[in-house]
Amino acid sequence: MTVSEKDVEQLAFFSRLDLTAEDKAAYTKSLNTILDYLAMLKELDTGAVEPAAHVLPVKNVFREDSLRQGLERELALANAPEVEEGAFVVPRIV
Secondary structure, three states: OOOHHHHHHHHHHHHHOOOHHHHHHHHHHHHHHHHHHHHHHHHHOOOOOOOOOOEEEEOOOOOOOOOOOOOOOHHOOOOOEEOOOOEOOOOOOO
């Protein structure tokens, strides 16, 4: 498969890009180089390679959830600049 300058013009039109003639030629060449490389990759024998979602083995590194006692209200509010009726007072943002 190859990409023509007309294909690049259509892609630029749909992407709302204003390309010069030099840009069109450069993009056409670049896209054709990429497609040639992908064609080479298709020829590789990957029968012995296992499919993977990630390059590296990924595992869950989070700890298990466990029920623990939280902070006492007085201790949590100890360093608050302003407290009212046992809660933090924050500026009103509307």
